[in-house]
Amino acid sequence: xxxxxxxxxxxxxTNRKTNTPLPEAIFPEDNWEREHKITQISERMQAVHxxxxxxxxxxxAEWFQQQLPLRKLNRVLLGDNELANTIExxxxxxxxxxxxxRDIEEWKQxxxxxxxxxxxxxxxxxxxxxxxxxWPNHEEPRLMSLVPPIHIAVLKADDxxxxxxxxxxxxxxxxxxxxxxxxxxxxxxxxxxxxxxxxGVHGPRQLIVLILE
Amino acid sequence: xxxxxxxxxxxxxxLHNEQARINFRSGxxxxxxxxxxxxxxxxxxxxMRDHARAIRSYSLSHLPELLEQLEQKLVSNGIQVHWxxxxxxxNEIIYQILKKADAKTVxxxxxxxxxxxxLNEYLEHKDIEILExxxxxxxxxxxxxxxxxxVMPAIHKNCKEVAELFKKHFPxxxxxxxxxxxxxxxxxxxxxxxxxxxxxxxxVNFAVAETGTLCLVENExxxxxxxxxxxxxxxxxxxxxxxxxxxxxxxxxxxLTKSALGQPITAYFNMISRPxxxxxxxxxxxxxxxxxDNRRSQIRMDDExxxxxxxxxxxxxxxxxxxxxxxxxxxxxxVYPGPIGSVLEPQRLGLxxxxxxxxxxxxxxxxxxxxxxxxxxxxxxxxxxAESVNSQRSEAQISGKGSxxxxxxxxxxxxWKWIYANPGLYRVFRWAARRFRKxxxxxxxxxxxxxxxxxxxxxxxxxxxREEGFSNE
Ligand code: SF4
Numbered sequence: 164x165x166x167x168x169x170x171x172x173x174x175x176x177t178n179r180k181t182n183t184p185l186p187e188a189i190f191p192e193d194n195w196e197r198e199h200k201i202t203q204i205s206e207r208m209q210a211v212h213x214x215x216x217x218x219x220x221x222x223x224a225e226w227f228q229q230q231l232p233l234r235k236l237n238r239v240l241l242g243d244n245e246l247a248n249t250i251e252x253x254x255x256x257x258x259x260x261x262x263x264x265r266d267i268e269e270w271k272q273x274x275x276x277x278x279x280x281x282x283x284x285x286x287x288x289x290x291x292x293x294x295x296x297x298w299p300n301h302e303e304p305r306l307m308s309l310v311p312p313i314h315i316a317v318l319k320a321d322d323x324x325x326x327x328x329x330x331x332x333x334x335x336x337x338x339x340x341x342x343x344x345x346x347x348x349x350x351x352x353x354x355x356x357x358x359x360x361x362x363g364v365h366g367p368r369q370l371i372v373l374i375l376e
Numbered sequence: 377x378x379x380x381x382x383x384x385x386x387x388x389x390x391l392h393n394e395q396a397r398i399n400f401r402s403g404x405x406x407x408x409x410x411x412x413x414x415x416x417x418x419x420x421x422x423x424m425r426d427h428a429r430a431i432r433s434y435s436l437s438h439l440p441e442l443l444e445q446l447e448q449k450l451v452s453n454g455i456q457v458h459w460x461x462x463x464x465x466x467n468e469i470i471y472q473i474l475k476k477a478d479a480k481t482v483x484x485x486x487x488x489x490x491x492x493x494x495l496n497e498y499l500e501h502k503d504i505e506i507l508e509x510x511x512x513x514x515x516x517x518x519x520x521x522x523x524x525x526x527v528m529p530a531i532h533k534n535c536k537e538v539a540e541l542f543k544k545h546f547p548x549x550x551x552x553x554x555x556x557x558x559x560x561x562x563x564x565x566x567x568x569x570x571x572x573x574x575x576x577x578x579x580v581n582f583a584v585a586e587t588g589t590l591c592l593v594e595n596e597x598x599x600x601x602x603x604x605x606x607x608x609x610x611x612x613x614x615x616x617x618x619x620x621x622x623x624x625x626x627x628x629x630x631x632l633t634k635s636a637l638g639q640p641i642t643a644y645f646n647m648i649s650r651p652x653x654x655x656x657x658x659x660x661x662x663x664x665x666x667x668x669d670n671r672r673s674q675i676r677m678d679d680e681x682x683x684x685x686x687x688x689x690x691x692x693x694x695x696x697x698x699x700x701x702x703x704x705x706x707x708x709x710x711v712y713p714g715p716i717g718s719v720l721e722p723q724r725l726g727l728x729x730x731x732x733x734x735x736x737x738x739x740x741x742x743x744x745x746x747x748x749x750x751x752x753x754x755x756x757x758x759x760x761x762a763e764s765v766n767s768q769r770s771e772a773q774i775s776g777k778g779s780x781x782x783x784x785x786x787x788x789x790x791x792w793k794w795i796y797a798n799p800g801l802y803r804v805f806r807w808a809a810r811r812f813r814k815x816x817x818x819x820x821x822x823x824x825x826x827x828x829x830x831x832x833x834x835x836x837x838x839x840x841x842r843e844e845g846f847s848n849e
Contacts (some may be wrong), residue, residue: 189547293640337586356512
C-alpha cells in the first residue's frame with residue numbers, strides 16, 4: 164500500500180481558505196396537472212423516437228396479446244413480479260416467454276442472442292425531460308432494459324413527476340440508493356460519426372412506453 | 377523553446393489537413409447550433425450557470441471533507457476505494473485489481489481520465505486486451521489515434537475514413553460508407569465483446585458524497601454495458617468530480633447535456649451505488665473506484681487557478697473556440713485540447729513542457745462566455761502566459777514557471793517601461809521614432825511572419841491635435 168490517500172488529503176487540507184457556502188437546492192415547480200404531465204412526457208419521448216401509448220390499466224394485457232405477435236416479437240423476457248405474471252397469463256401460445264430467474268453468468272450468451280424484447284415496469288418518470296426512472300432489482304434485473312433490441316416499459320400515469328429534482332425529493336432517494344438507478348430517455352443512440360444521429364448502437368434500438376391510466 | 381517549435385509543427389500539419397479541417401468546421405458549427413437551441417432564455421441560462429458554478433465551488437472548497445465522506449459511503453455500500461497521486465499509481469492499481477481477478481479482457485466506457493493516465497497502453501503492455509466501446513473511442517482506437525475532442529473523440533474523421541478503417545480491421549465485413557450500417561457493424565462486433573469481457577472500466581461524471589453514488593452520462597448504452605455485464609467494474613475519476621448532495625446532480629446533469637450536446641437529456645443516466653446485492657441476478661459483484669490526483673490538489677492551492685477544477689468536461693469552450701475550429705484537437709498534442717486544455721494541461725504537465733498552448737488563443741472570450749460553470753478561461757490563459765515568462769510572478773507551484781522567457785523580449789519591455797515612465801525620455805523617443813521612421817525594423821519575430829511591420833506615423837497624435845486647434849493636451 165502507498166500513502167497516496169494521506170498525501171492527497173493532507174495536501175488538500177492545507178488550503179481551505181476559500182470556504183464557499185452550499186447553494187440552496189432548487190426545487191422547480193411541481194404543480195403540473197396530471198394531463199399536462201402526460202402530454203409533456205409523451206411529446207418529449209416521441210421527439211427522440213420513443214413510441215408512447217396511453218392505455219387504460221385493464222387494457223394492458225390485451226395490448227400485449229395483440230401487439231407482440233403483430234410486431235413479430237416472439238421471444239420476450241419478463242421479470243419475476245406481478246406485472247410479469249399478468250402479462251404471461253394472457254400471452255398467446257405463439258410467444259415464447261423467458262423469465263429472468265437465473266444469475267446472468269448462467270445464461271449470458273442466451274440473453275444476448277435469443278430475446279427479442281424485454282418488458283419491465285418503471286419506478287416513475289419525469290415529464291420535463293421525458294425520462295423513465297428504473298430501479299432494477301432482483302425481480303427485474305438491470306440487463307432487461309439494456310440487452311434486448313426492444314425495451315417495452317410500463318408506466319403508471321400517477322407516477323410521473325415534473326422534474327428529476329422532484330422525483331429525488333418525493334421518492335426520498337437520499338435515504339437509500341439501490342445498486343443501480345437509471346434514467347432512460349429514449350432508445351440508445353450515437354452521433355459519433357459525422358454527427359449523424361443513429362438509433363440503436365449498444366442498447367435497445369426501440370423503446371416503447373405504455374402509460375397506464 | 378523546443379515545445380514552441382514542435383507546437384508550430386503540429387499546427388502546420390493540422391492546417392494542411394484539408395479533410396480534417398472541413399470535418400472540424402462542420403462538427404463545431406453543428407454543436408454550437410444545437411447548444412443554442414437549448415438556451416433561449418438568457419436570464420434562465422444565467423441562473424443555471426450561477427447555480428452550477430456554486431455547486432462546483434462548494435465541492436472544491438470542501439474537497440477533503442467531501443472525499444472522505446464519499447469514501448466512507450462507498451465503502452459502507454461495498455465499493456472499494458483507491459487513491460492515486462499520479463498516472464503511474466492509478467494504472468498500477470487498476471492492473472493489480474485486474475490481475476487479482478484474473479481478468480484478461482476488458483471493455484471500456486468513455487473516460488478522459490484514463491486517457492490522461494495512458495491506461496490502454498499500459499494494460500496492453502501487460503497483455504490485457506482492452507477495448508474501447510464508445511463508438512467514437514472505438515474508431516480512434518482502431519486508428520491508433522488520440523481523441524481530438526473530449527466529447528466527440530472521432531469528430532476529425534468522416535464516414536469514408538471510418539469505412540476504410542473498418543475495411544482494414546474487419547476485412548470479412550462488407551465495405552460500406554453508410555453511417556447507419558457502420559454503426560450497426562460496430563454494435564455487432566462489440567456485443568460479442570461485452571458477453572466475453574472479464575471486466576469493465578469506466579469514467580465518472582459526478583460522484584455524490586451524500587449517498588456514495590457514481591453517475592455516468594451517456595447516449596449509447598456502452599457505459600451501461602461496461603458497468604453491468606462483466607462481474608468486475610473499475611471506475612476511475614479525478615478527485616475534483618465529487619459533489620456534496622444528490623440534489624446537486626439534476627442541475628449539473630441538465631446544464632452538462634445542454635452545453636455539451638444541445639440535448640435536454642441523454643438517453644441514459646446511470647447511477648451506481650453498490651455492487652450486486654446477494655439476491656440480485658446481474659451487475660458486477662466487485663466495484664472499485666480509483667480517485668486520481670495528478671496535480672489537481674496542487675492546482676487547487678492557488679485561489680485563482682483553482683477555478684480550473686470546476687470544469688465538468690462539457691466541451692463547450694472547445695466547440696466555440698475560433699482557434700480550435702481551425703486546428704482541431706491533435707495540434708494541441710495533449711489529452712485535453714481547446715481552451716480548457718490550454719489552461720489545464722500546462723498546469724498538469726508543466727509550463728516548460730506545454731506552456732506554448734497558452735499562445736493559441738486570441739483572447740476573444742467566447743469560451744468564458746459559454747462555460748456552464750463560469751470558469752474565466754481567458755483570464756486564466758493570460759495568467760498562465762504571465763507565469764510562463766516570469767518565474768517571480770506568484771507563489772503558485774506550477775512547474776516550468778518563467779521557462780518561456782526570452783531575454784530580448786524581456787529587456788525590451790524593461791526599456792520601454794523606463795522610457796514610458798519618464799516624460800523627457802519619452803519625448804526624445806517620440807521625436808526619434810518619427811524622425812527615423814524609415815529605419816524602424818521590418819522583422820519583428822512572430823508578428824511579421826504573416827503581417828507587415830508597423831511604421832511610426834510622420835506626425836504624432838499630439839501634433840495632429842494641435843494642428844486641428846486643440847490647445848490642451
Ligand atoms: S471549461 Fe467550462 S466549457 Fe470548457 S469543458 Fe470545462 S465546463 Fe465545459
